[in-house]
Amino acid sequence: MAKNNFLIFTLVGYQCYNFLNYAGAYKTMKIYYEDDANLEHYKNKKIAVIGYGSQGHAHALNLKESGIDVIVAQRAGGRNYDLCKKDGFHPYEIEEAVQQADVVHVLLPDEIQKEVYEAKIAPHLSSGKALVFSHGFNIHFGFITPKNDIDVYMVAPKGPGHVVRREYLAESGVPCLIAIHNDASGNSKNLALAHAKGIGGTRVGVLETTFKEETETDLFGEQSVLCGGLVHLILAGFETLVEAGYSKEMAYFECLHEMKLIVDLMYEGGIHNMRYSISETAEFGDYETGPKIINAQTKETMKQVLTNIQNGSFAKKFIEEARAGKPTMKAIREKMKNHDVEVVGEKLRQMMVSLFKKKTVR
Ligand code: NDP
Ligand code: MG
Numbered sequence: 001m002a003k004n005n006f007l008i009f010t011l012v013g014y015q016c017y018n019f020l021n022y023a024g025a026y027k028t029m030k031i032y033y034e035d036d037a038n039l040e041h042y043k044n045k046k047i048a049v050i051g052y053g054s055q056g057h058a059h060a061l062n063l064k065e066s067g068i069d070v071i072v073a074q075r076a077g078g079r080n081y082d083l084c085k086k087d088g089f090h091p092y093e094i095e096e097a098v099q100q101a102d103v104v105h106v107l108l109p110d111e112i113q114k115e116v117y118e119a120k121i122a123p124h125l126s127s128g129k130a131l132v133f134s135h136g137f138n139i140h141f142g143f144i145t146p147k148n149d150i151d152v153y154m155v156a157p158k159g160p161g162h163v164v165r166r167e168y169l170a171e172s173g174v175p176c177l178i179a180i181h182n183d184a185s186g187n188s189k190n191l192a193l194a195h196a197k198g199i200g201g202t203r204v205g206v207l208e209t210t211f212k213e214e215t216e217t218d219l220f221g222e223q224s225v226l227c228g229g230l231v232h233l234i235l236a237g238f239e240t241l242v243e244a245g246y247s248k249e250m251a252y253f254e255c256l257h258e259m260k261l262i263v264d265l266m267y268e269g270g271i272h273n274m275r276y277s278i279s280e281t282a283e284f285g286d287y288e289t290g291p292k293i294i295n296a297q298t299k300e301t302m303k304q305v306l307t308n309i310q311n312g313s314f315a316k317k318f319i320e321e322a323r324a325g326k327p328t329m330k331a332i333r334e335k336m337k338n339h340d341v342e343v344v345g346e347k348l349r350q351m352m353v354s355l356f357k358k359k360t361v362r
Pocket of ligand 1: 107
């Protein structure tokens with residue numbers, strides 16, 4: 001009897017899984033390409049890119065070279081101001097750029113967007129204009145609440161600004177997300193797709209999501225896997241080897257340098273592609289040891305991290321840190337400069353000059 005019940009439960013469970021998989025809950029996202037987007041929706045409009053940093057310079061230059069009328073707001077005093085002028089833009093004050101523009105793209109750091117928006121953008125954002133973001137943070141967590149007569153949408157490249165620019169020049173692009181928060185004109189999706197096309201996104205593929213999904217998955221990914229998880233995995237591995245008496249150079253190669261080679265294989269063809277390329281010894285070690293390093297407890301912690309993102313407590317903590325002048329961030333940045341993995345890495349990278357011509361931060 002118990003065995004029969006188990007069988008029934010298993011079959012019902014499997015059918016539920018199939019139902020969810022194929023009946024909508026896990027529906028495949030539509031991907032937009034060149035023919036789905038029309039740059040005409042951005043013609044006869046002036047786009048103001050606010051901030052000429054990592055994303056700002058890439059959006060401004062790519063849109064301009066796609067034939068769009070772009071102006072830039074960039075404050076004086078830093079190297080982005082000089083770069084803005086060198087790239088042929090006149091650096092406007094933010095208020096002035098917003099007054100002139102039809103579409104205002106906010107590419108300032110997330111933690112200062114609220115203050116700048118309230119003081120310099122909102123007063124000049126008249127009815128019918130559009131407001132664009134490349135991350136949903138401020139809209140989703142309610143730090144910025146635009147009026148209802150403004151289109152609010154997102155065009156978020158899934159990659160750093162310098163790669164957005166580099167790929168555009170190589171006649172390719174970086175995959176982008178679009179999302180609509182407020183469709184006052186009824187044309188927001190066309191505007192978002194035109195923007196994505198103008199920066200090269202539709203050359204490779206554009207997915208439509210929501211501000212909520214983009215914000216929460218982006219924060220989760222960077223904290224748990226891409227930045228937080230990865231760096232701490234590297235550090236724990238490096239320190240374990242060095243503390244056991246192995247040389248720092250060997251520890252660096254094993255735990256940091258080779259990371260890129262492995263990730264490249266997964267990027268090209270998934271986990272299977274990487275496992276196909278590595279030795280049988282490495283593959284067996286992966287199966288044997290991987291689940292002990294990243295285990296059920298790690299996943300429980302990830303769930304907690306996700307909850308703190310969803311309920312806004314991470315966002316609140318980050319804004320408080322920023323308002324206090326970022327003391328924790330500055331202290332950790334300083335401390336990490338002297339970590340053995342950084343010191344030995346700098347030395348090794350100088351010895352392998354031809355590999356590292358493309359370093360982004362100098
Ligand atoms: P950056 O830090 O590279 O650039 C920020 C820009 O804002 C700079 O031009 C900076 O000028 C200016 N700025 C900073 N503080 C102020 C201020 N108080 N008043 C006026 N201007 C100011 O930002 P990112 O490009 O990294 O990020 C912009 C947006 O894009 C964010 O929403 C981010 O989440 C999103 N995004 C970023 C990605 C990335 O790869 N970096 C990826 C996807 C999305 P100055 O040089 O003078 O400091
Ligand atoms: Mg991200």
